[in-house]
Amino acid sequence: SAVISQKPSRDICQRGTSLTIQCQVDSQVTMMFWYRQQPGQSLTLIATANQGSEATYESGFVIDKFPISRPNLTFSTLTVSNMSPEDSSIYLCSVAGPSYEQYFGPGTRLTVT
Amino acid sequence: GENVEQHPSTLSVQEGDSAVIKCTYSDSASNYFPWYKQELGKRPQLIIDIRSNVGEKKDQRIAVTLNKTAKHFSLHITETQPEDSAVYFCAASRAAGNKLTFGGGTRVLVKP
Numbered sequence: 229s230a231v232i233s234q235k236p237s238r239d240i241c242q243r244g245t246s247l248t249i250q251c252q253v254d255s256q257v258t259m260m261f262w263y264r265q266q267p268g269q270s271l272t273l274i275a276t277a278n279q280g281s282e283a284t285y286e287s288g289f290v291i292d293k294f295p296i297s298r299p300n301l302t303f304s305t306l307t308v309s310n311m312s313p314e315d316s317s318i319y320l321c322s323v324a325g326p327s328y329e330q331y332f333g334p335g336t337r338l339t340v341t
Numbered sequence: 342g343e344n345v346e347q348h349p350s351t352l353s354v355q356e357g358d359s360a361v362i363k364c365t366y367s368d369s370a371s372n373y374f375p376w377y378k379q380e381l382g383k384r385p386q387l388i389i390d391i392r393s394n395v396g397e398k399k400d401q402r403i404a405v406t407l408n409k410t411a412k413h414f415s416l417h418i419t420e421t422q423p424e425d426s427a428v429y430f431c432a433a434s435r436a437a438g439n440k441l442t443f444g445g446g447t448r449v450l451v452k453p
Binding site: 261269270272276322330334 | 342373
């Protein structure tokens with residue numbers, strides 16, 4: 229399976245600021261996704277990162293709050309904008325493998341104070 | 342949209358016993374059903390998956406069954422070991438590689 233890395237692994241941020249999370253894959257992948265996992269909860273899809281076009285957002289998530297870039301087939305970023313304590317979560321990117329199974333990056337643990 | 346329900350939310354078993362986790366889904370067009378294991382502080386790891394053209398799949402001590410008519414699928418872990426202790430998530434999607442909808446998770450504790 230692909231090797232997926234995320235930066236940063238964790239961060240503590242002040243409310244009102246923004247944080248950009250990077251996801252890097254060691255091979256070209258068609259499908260990349262961003263998920264959120266709130267403390268003790270399941271995973272919720274934020275958006276599908278489309279290469280060369282705007283991301284596709286799920287209900288409850290908007291581009292102004294979670295802008296996403298996908299400049300090529302190995303890299304994507306998710307920005308959490310104008311953060312509040314409710315944004316404290318683990319943010320995970322995932323990629324679809326050659327048989328379309330999904331693999332997750334190690335996650336970014338975000339704490340907003 | 343798709344809704345996936347998972348039961349039980351917690352499961353405690355004695356080492357060596359079997360564990361069963363059940364999920365139901367709402368979208369009859371879903372045709373791919375993976376299971377993930379997440380240890381504390383780690384990323385979710387894909388442990389087994391099943392596609393809708395298959396009724397059962399096994400991999401050593403784990404197996405998954407799918408009943409498309411009833412829209413439910415289950416994870417079976419036999420001969421449980423302490424290292425099986427983790428949170429397990431089921432998920433569903435309309436196509437492999439497409440967006441996943443996750444169940445609420447099951448915290449499994451295997452007691453030595």
